[in-house]
Amino acid sequence: MAALVIADHDGAHLRDTTHKTVTAALALSSDVDVLVYGEGVKTVAEAASKIAGVRKVLVAESADLKQDIAEDVAALITGLAVNYDAVAIPASASGKNFAPRIAAALDVSLLSDVIEVVDGSTFVRPIYAGNALETVQTSEAKKVLTVRTTAFKAAAEGGSASVETVTAPATKAGTRFISEEKVTSDRPELGAAKIIVSGGRALGSKEEFDAVIDPLADKLGAAVGASRAAVDAGYAPNDYQVGQTGKVVAPELYIAVGISGAIQHLAGMKDSKVIVAINKDPEAPIFSVADYGLVADYKTAIPDLMKALG
Structure with a gap:
């Protein structure tokens, strides 16, 4: 059994989600190749070739693929999939977009959000917002799976895979790139x-969110997250959202400020190594998963924390 991993990158840098997907793929096969697609991705391909366990890196260069349009990416991968028994895709927003198209084109089921590879035909995935785990067994000859990368360790460096160029298929009509804002x-x-450091609806306004969360994140060298309620209220942009319909994260430290802990949010962060919750409601669900909980008003707790940090 050979497996193809789809690289996750920003055009210049390979994300560690690729290394983690390689780890999942190696549980399926000892023959793992990585596909890097886009425009001007030579540096990314070189980085992928250094991942331990990778046999070969396939590079598809095309200006059309640079925009990550699902139809074009799916056409490329579907064509390459004939040479593989499994296609492993990081469960990113992009991966979740084109993975179902690949599975449909190959006429197989999609194994989504895989958190464990038991063997070549058995996989574990979360259901009911992560409150239950489902073991799925498939007899299909080809497997297409999206990998929840927070559940896997990153593959080590030290590989020396060969790099091979492949031809991208012609662009499919019907979808075209207009513009983007980064x-x-x-x-x-x-x-x-x-x-x-994540903030919730309890902060009350965008101005308060920025005034409370941003300085603490800067002090800790942290990323900023938000609950869906905070995003829906306009306190933070969509790409800050942590949760079932946002980003699934598993940092070393997750600080939740003014977040009640709805099931949707817990599904996206409960695998964090250490969870600290600050909420004035002692019955808030966030405390059920927190390693450290402080029942207090953030308006006094955060200034005290900032002072203690120096």
Whole structure:
């Protein structure tokens, strides 16, 4: 059995979600290749070739693939999938977009949000917002799976895989790229951050959210997150959202400020190594998963914490 891992990158840097997906793929097969697609991705391909356990890196260069349009990416991967028994895709927003198209084109079931590979045909995935785990067994010849990367350790460096160029198929008509707006920040990326400070609806306004959460995050060198309620209220942008319909994170330290802890939010952060919750409601569900809970008003707790940090 050979497995193809789809690289996750920003066009210049390989994200560690790729290393974690390689770990999942190695539980399926000892023959693991990595596909890097986009434009000007030579540096990314070189980084992928150094991942331990990778046999070969396939590079598909195309200006059309740079925009990550699902139809084009799915067409590329579907064509390559004939040579593989499994396709492993990081469960990012992009991966979740094109993975179902690949499974449909191959006429197989999609194994989504895999958190454990038991063997070549058995997988574990969370259901009911992570409150239960489902073991899925499939007899299909080809497997297409999205990998919840927070559940896997990153594969080590030290590999020396060969790099091979593949031809991207012609662009499919019907979808075209119009424009994009990129948000740049000096803070760590939310999905890869070791420390995350998240705020909830209790902060009351965008101005209060920025005044309370941002300084604490800057002090700790942390990424900023938010509950869905805070995002819906306009306190924070969509890409800050942590939860079942946002980003699933598992940092070393997660600080939840004014977050009640709805099931949707807990599903996205309860695998964090250490969870600190600050909420004035002693019955808040967030305390059920917190390692350390402080029943207090954030308006006094956060200034005290900032003072203690120096």
